[in-house]
Amino acid sequence: MWPNVIGEERVKQILKNALASGKLPGAYLFSGPEGTGKDAMAIEFAKAINCTSPHANGLEACDECASCSAIANFASPAVMFVHALPKSSDRDDAELKEEDVAIVREQRAMKAADPYFHIEIPRAQAIHVGQIRELRLSLARSIAGAKRRVVILGEAHRMNTQSQNAFLKTLEEPHADTLIILTSSNPNALLPTVRSRTQDVRFDVLSNVEIAEALRERESLPEDQSNFLARLAAGNYSRARGMIGEDVRAMRSEIVQFLRMGLSKSRKNAAVEIDKFLPRSGGSRFLEKRQAVEQRLLLLTLWLRDALALSTGSEDEIINQDQVEDLQKFVSRFGEPKSIIAAIGCVDRAMHRTKLQLQLRGVMLELVVELESALL
Numbered sequence: 001m002w003p004n005v006i007g008e009e010r011v012k013q014i015l016k017n018a019l020a021s022g023k024l025p026g027a028y029l030f031s032g033p034e035g036t037g038k039d040a041m042a043i044e045f046a047k048a049i050n051c052t053s054p055h056a057n058g059l060e061a062c063d064e065c066a067s068c069s070a071i072a073n074f075a076s077p078a079v080m081f082v083h084a085l086p087k088s089s090d091r092d093d094a095e096l097k098e099e100d101v102a103i104v105r106e107q108r109a110m111k112a113a114d115p116y117f118h119i120e121i122p123r124a125q126a127i128h129v130g131q132i133r134e135l136r137l138s139l140a141r142s143i144a145g146a147k148r149r150v151v152i153l154g155e156a157h158r159m160n161t162q163s164q165n166a167f168l169k170t171l172e173e174p175h176a177d178t179l180i181i182l183t184s185s186n187p188n189a190l191l192p193t194v195r196s197r198t199q200d201v202r203f204d205v206l207s208n209v210e211i212a213e214a215l216r217e218r219e220s221l222p223e224d225q226s227n228f229l230a231r232l233a234a235g236n237y238s239r240a241r242g243m244i245g246e247d248v249r250a251m252r253s254e255i256v257q258f259l260r261m262g263l264s265k266s267r268k269n270a271a272v273e274i275d276k277f278l279p280r281s282g283g284s285r286f287l288e289k290r291q292a293v294e295q296r297l298l299l300l301t302l303w304l305r306d307a308l309a310l311s312t313g314s315e316d317e318i319i320n321q322d323q324v325e326d327l328q329k330f331v332s333r334f335g336e337p338k339s340i341i342a343a344i345g346c347v348d349r350a351m352h353r354t355k356l357q358l359q360l361r362g363v364m365l366e367l368v369v370e371l372e373s374a375l376l
């Protein structure tokens, strides 16, 4: 059932039961790790609710009627998808800047084409209170034709405190014909007052087998490539999907070379390695650069985790099986498990800073310094 959503059979069953009983809560909170398909599930649920010729006793969207295709394209008045936006000025109701409008439109189109796509908009720091006010106004207006209006708040924890307080009013006002779905990979950042008014549905990490199978079926990837990407994705389908078409092995050797240069006290050479995947100037757009950095940091984390597995005698957990020789060399030189754990922490922090700021080159150079003090 719901073949557009990978795995998560337990969650599907919960939602199917709710739909069959006809008793939906006012608001759900879909929580769980990134890339498990929380938005995809919310979209599929909205389709099933509003489908005009549903299958399976009304529990499954037909994927063909006007309602289904409008919802899938984010073009249905019945379904609103709210996410963090850049703020163009201090005024809450200020309009988006021209260049941001184009990016938002593009990102939403990517999400419509693939609900597992992770929307990333530069400088989109929060779901602002102006967006919540706008949402309340839209909910006050009635719409024609839809069975039930569905509001999806993607990464709802990105509502700041002011937004969450404003949003509480929406949760408290009963809208009989409206279902609100918050999705969040960090539900602890939501106010307890918000959480207590939602019904929590937890998503499970996807297994490597589920991810590999989805890559074969949806992306027609050959088996060896599907298995390789599934291992690297560590339960996150969006991540696996984002690495399709990338030369992951080449990326990995770049990042290992970067690590080697950084630790050989040759910071200048580390900078040269950075410039290979992060050109200092040139037309490449910020989001693409950030993705390039994130993918390499992820590969570095996996590589360091392998080094840790090797240093603690858990060889069978190694993901980069073809790199065992290099890993052994690394471990014989820097092999203290506690140093490697510290190094993994440095990469985690760099990943976090990458999400927050625009100076990606600075983030990578800072990482060199931190790795040096963790490992040497």
Ligand SMILES: [Zn+2]
Binding pocket: 050, 051, 052, 053, 054, 061, 062, 063, 064, 065, 066, 067, 068, 069
């Ligand atoms: Zn339909």
